[in-house]
């Protein structure tokens with residue numbers, strides 16, 4: 706099992722320069738590989754918390770977001 710090497714979280718610039726006034730959100734993402742068979746062909750895909758597409762992050766401007774990512778796939782990944 707490899708570890709997460711690069712995690713890019715793109716937050717609004719305002720978040721870095723203004724004091725936090727909004728809510729605080731915590732998300733746990735577990736990334737795993739799953740095999741999907743379609744038309745007799747099996748492909749491996751990355752899923753987040755056993756779902757594809759992965760979970761939605763819903764926040765408002767000024768909120769603070771923590772995303773804890775556990776990479777259980779066989780290779781490194783980036784999150785955008």
Ligand SMILES: *[C@@H]1O[C@H](CO)[C@@H](O)[C@H](O)[C@H]1NC(C)=O
Nearest residue numbers: 737738739740741747748749
């Ligand atoms: C997906 O299928 C491949 C080939 O059969 C297998 O080696 C692999 O372990 C499977 N992965 C998962 C997550 O089931």
